[in-house]
Amino acid sequence: MTLTAAVVPAAGRGERLGPGAPKALRLLGGVPMLVHAVRALATARSVDLVVVAAPEDGVGDVVALLAEHNLLDASPGVAPSMVVSGGETRQDSVARALVSLPAEVDVVLVHDAARPLVPSTLIDAVSAAVRAGADAVVPGIPVADTIKAVDADGGVVATLDRGALRAIQTPQGFRRTVLTSAHAASDPDAPATDDAGLVEALGVEVLVVPGDEEAFKVTRPIDLVLAEAVLARRRAAGVVS
Numbered sequence: 001m002t003l004t005a006a007v008v009p010a011a012g013r014g015e016r017l018g019p020g021a022p023k024a025l026r027l028l029g030g031v032p033m034l035v036h037a038v039r040a041l042a043t044a045r046s047v048d049l050v051v052v053a054a055p056e057d058g059v060g061d062v063v064a065l066l067a068e069h070n071l072l073d074a075s076p077g078v079a080p081s082m083v084v085s086g087g088e089t090r091q092d093s094v095a096r097a098l099v100s101l102p103a104e105v106d107v108v109l110v111h112d113a114a115r116p117l118v119p120s121t122l123i124d125a126v127s128a129a130v131r132a133g134a135d136a137v138v139p140g141i142p143v144a145d146t147i148k149a150v151d152a153d154g155g156v157v158a159t160l161d162r163g164a165l166r167a168i169q170t171p172q173g174f175r176r177t178v179l180t181s182a183h184a185a186s187d188p189d190a191p192a193t194d195d196a197g198l199v200e201a202l203g204v205e206v207l208v209v210p211g212d213e214e215a216f217k218v219t220r221p222i223d224l225v226l227a228e229a230v231l232a233r234r235r236a237a238g239v240v241s
């Protein structure tokens with residue numbers, strides 16, 4: 001038997017969002033962002049298990065939260081969840097979740113709790129691309145703005161060809177052995193901002209598949225305003241979230 005696990009790094013503070021609870025626990029439509037993200041993963045057809053990396057002092061609270069929302073134990077159409085303690089960096093949080101995975105897991109998705117509105121179609125598309133043979137798969141969307149490289153003084157060094165650029169989202173999908181090797185080879189003092197970056201450092205090819213605008217990351221206060229609007233539109237359309 002082979003399984004697909006979704007790892008959810010959720011141990012960040014959310015400094016850029018401003019003061020308050022850890023970002024994953026802040027409310028979106030009255031429900032913590034983490035609950036939205038875990039529900040999307042746990043109800044996706046391709047996911048068999050969800051592992052959340054919670055804030056170190058909040059593991060018990062996250063277990064209780066997932067139980068309250070019927071996301072801890074397996075039920076029809078809902079994969080079970082586990083909670084582990086996260087670390088100092090996102091990379092560390094993912095690494096801690098990886099070591100807790102059961103032996104049967106051969107495909108791993110890594111998905112930010114901070115991307116609560118990820119559509120299930122995107123989750124299943126990334127899983128399918130790994131199952132089809134890719135070692136590493138990331139969703140990406142075209143860049144809307146003109147992108148310039150600047151020097152330390154703010155002077156423009158170059159205007160980049162945005163046609164060749166993609167803004168990379170999660171879930172990112174990997175063959176388990178590839179992701180584990182990439183984390184083992186990584187430098188903890190120079191953490192990567194995404195898991196694919198670690199895989200690229202190994203020289204392994206990473207495939208980009210079309211992302212989804214609704215999989216955006218809640219990073220700054222304006223993102224929360226947008227997330228509330230998207231969620232309200234979904235609820236008005238009768239889409240449960």
Ligand SMILES: Nc1ccn([C@@H]2O[C@H](COP(=O)(O)OP(=O)(O)OP(=O)(O)O)[C@@H](O)[C@H]2O)c(=O)n1
Pocket residue numbers: 008009010011012013014015016017023024053086087088089090091093094112113114115217218219
């Ligand atoms: N030590 C950390 C840091 C981040 N994350 C998670 O990684 C995801 C993406 O990180 P980001 O959006 O940058 O979250 P924060 O680190 O919380 O944000 P900030 O940099 O604004 O503090 C989030 O789901 C966050 O909870 C984590 O699990 N462990």
Ligand SMILES: C[C@](O)(CO)[C@H](O)COP(=O)(O)O
Pocket residue numbers: 090112167168169170193194195217219
């Ligand atoms: C993993 C990620 O969401 C892909 O875009 C992103 O790199 C996380 O970066 P952050 O600086 O931790 O928000």
